Amino acid sequence: MPGVVVAILAHAQPLTVTLVESDRRKAAFLTTARRELDLSNLHIRCQRIETIPDAAHDFVSARALASVKNLLPNLARQLASQGEAWLLKGRSWRGEVELARQDWSFDMEVFPSATDPESVVLKLRNIERHV
Template sequence: MTVTRDLPGLDLPPATLERLGAFEALARRWTGKINLVAPSTVPDLWTRHIADSAQLWPLAPSAAATWADLGSGGGFPGLVIAILSGDTGPKLTLIESDGRKCAFLRTAARELGLSVTILDQRVESAPSQAAQIVSARALAPLVTLLPLVARHLAPGGTALLPKGRDWAAEIDAAHAGGWTFDAEPIPSTTDPTARVLRLQNIAHG
């Protein structure tokens, strides 16, 4: 199978693109059964979910050894990052409370030969990961998300949080809620109105 689709900002070997294509096919098959993603986004799954997830990889600190993905759902971005990072990337832990989605994550990881840890637990009750990178995509508004991120992020770590057109309002609401952080809003490669928020020094009160 040869995948001709590209990913903005990434120059990937054919084997990695083929693995992403295999993951896309798996996600399409399973979405018909358990709604891994919103049905309306399935026709554009490559851009809306795979490319949107892949843009986090070049934003991650290169020396990071651990990465926790919160509310992994259908593996966006967790399994996409696992494919892009290969055998030399950070140790990835995917946390997802939906048992059916966890079944998909385990099946996809096994079929694609990915080394990841999958926790079938709620993000707020899972053991603290103290990860150097924490990601969360389409999980909650920033003010609600930050306590979960802080729970699983190591001191000095980096959070990578894709946000839609209301990203600036979410930052304002988080500040109003007593959160402080260093924020770098990075333009999304898949949506001109969206940003990836790269956050550090997250604290409350």
């Protein structure tokens, strides 16, 4: 749903928003929202993120998908070299980041959640697996 809001806000801009949703029912809802809101800049892909070909996106966002450690391989495959990942994370975000840093390096900024004082939005850049 956050991607639909971004597409609405960017409708008059040269920005394409692609949503990846593996659940067919949710993808159908998003497709209906795209049609009803006339969002030609919004694309829906009904598949798992692991099956999406490598790309070089400027921004990738994820909400309620996986732990930071499990997201990083997909984020690294999908982001441009100067790209940013924006992750909406719950109360256990600190532990997730600590585990992720065992195998990965990344720059991180933390922003407070507007809906839960224990949740945050993480902005990750320069994601690289340790060798």
